[in-house]
Amino acid sequence: DGGITQSPKYLFRKEGQNVTLSCEQNLNHDAMYWYRQDPGQGLRLIYYSQIVNDFQKGDIAEGYSVSREKKESFPLTVTSAQKNPTAFYLCASTPDRGTYNEQFFGPGTRLTVL
Amino acid sequence: AQSVTQLGSHVSVSEGALVLLRCNYSSSVPPYLFWYVQYPNQGLQLLLKYTSAATLVKGINGFEAEFKKSETSFHLTKPSAHMSDAAEYFCAVIPTGGFKTIFGAGTRLFVKA
Numbered sequence: 001d002g003g004i005t006q007s008p009k010y011l012f013r014k015e016g017q018n019v020t021l022s023c024e025q026n027l028n029h030d031a032m033y034w035y036r037q038d039p040g041q042g043l044r045l046i047y048y049s050q051i052v053n054d055f056q057k058g059d060i061a062e063g064y065s066v067s068r069e070k071k072e073s074f075p076l077t078v079t080s081a082q083k084n085p086t087a088f089y090l091c092a093s094t095p096d097r098g099t100y101n102e103q104f105f106g107p108g109t110r111l112t113v114l
Numbered sequence: 115a116q117s118v119t120q121l122g123s124h125v126s127v128s129e130g131a132l133v134l135l136r137c138n139y140s141s142s143v144p145p146y147l148f149w150y151v152q153y154p155n156q157g158l159q160l161l162l163k164y165t166s167a168a169t170l171v172k173g174i175n176g177f178e179a180e181f182k183k184s185e186t187s188f189h190l191t192k193p194s195a196h197m198s199d200a201a202e203y204f205c206a207v208i209p210t211g212g213f214k215t216i217f218g219a220g221t222r223l224f225v226k227a
Contacts, residue, residue, distance in 0.1 A: 004157075031213075040123060042204060042219040043158075058214075090157055100146040100165060100208045103215055105157030 002027045004106035006091050011111045013078070013085065021076045021109045023091035030096045032074040033103065036060060037088040046089075049074055078111065086113045116141050116209040120218035128226045133177075133192040135221050137205030140186065145207040147188045148215070149179055152202045161203070164188060175199070200225045 004025045013019045025032065031050045035043040045058030049068040063082025068074055078085045089109045094101040121136040139145060146165055150158040162173025169181045175198075179190045188205060205218040 006157075040219060042217040045214065048214070088155075092157075094213075100213070102148055102160045102163055103150075103158070105159065107157045108155065110155070 004091055004093060004104060006089075006106035006109050008109060009107065011109055013111060013113050015113060016080045018077055018079050019111065021078070021089055021091075021111070023074045023076065023106060025072055025074075025091075025093045025104075025106075027093060027095075027104060028071070029093035029104070030071070031094045032068070033092045033094075034058075034064070034066065034074070034076045035090045035092065037090055037108075043090065046076065084113075085111055087111060116145065116207060116212075116216055118205050118207050118216055118218035120203075120205050120221050122221055123219065124222050124224065126224040126226060127195045129197055130194050133190070133195045133199065133223065135190040135203050135205075135223065137179075137188045137190065137218060138186055139188065139205075139207050141207070141209060143210045144181070144183055145209045147179075147181065148206040148208075149173065149177070149188075149190050150204045150206060150217075151175075152204065152220075154201075158204060161190070195223075195225045197225050197227065199223060 007022045033048040034046040047066040049055035065077045091106040092103040117140045119138045148163045149161040152158045162171045164181045172178045177192045202220045202222045204220045
């Protein structure tokens with residue numbers, strides 16, 4: 001089955017630590033996205049990538065970093081500079097960047113800072 | 115900037131009753147519109163989408179939405195609620211000429227037995 005996998009499902013971080021969230025897709029989609037979800041705030045875009053080896057900041061990129069070395073993979077690192085990282089993180093993809101496509105989502109990673 | 119407003123962060127209905135979740139967008143040019151559903155601790159999945167082919171759009175699980183340009187609305191309805199419909203629902207838009215999806219704040223639907 002084609003889809004998006006995210007790991008781990010739950011992640012706990014101590015203050016001052018960097019952590020990396022994994023996102024892998026086997027849909028052969030060009031574009032991938034990272035969102036942060038907080039209660040009552042909908043989804044906010046952190047970073048997106050339209051093609052391998054290229055990515056752009058979204059609306060709330062501060063304290064986060066990404067890489068896109070392979071088409072199927074788009075990991076997100078939450079750095080110690082992110083002051084309030086506790087949230088639900090969602091990875092998504094679309095077939096390409098040029099049309100009005102719906103987004104395909106992974107199951108999410110819930111990050112908690114201890 | 116384009117925005118999406120969902121009226122009501124929480125909606126409660128009885129099983130078998132009509133479901134109505136409201137969504138309004140801000141744009142003089144009709145965008146592409148979507149409704150997504152999210153079950154607890156899961157990702158979002160597409161319910162339906164409007165791409166200008168028809169103003170009444172049918173989706174999965176018996177849901178439908180009607181695009182009304184004069185009201186800049188795209189409300190989601192289902193004639194008879196089922197317990198399994200309890201979830202959070204997000205309205206979203208892609209502005210004409212853009213490609214990034216803009217999500218509303220979400221409406222949590224509760225279904226009472």
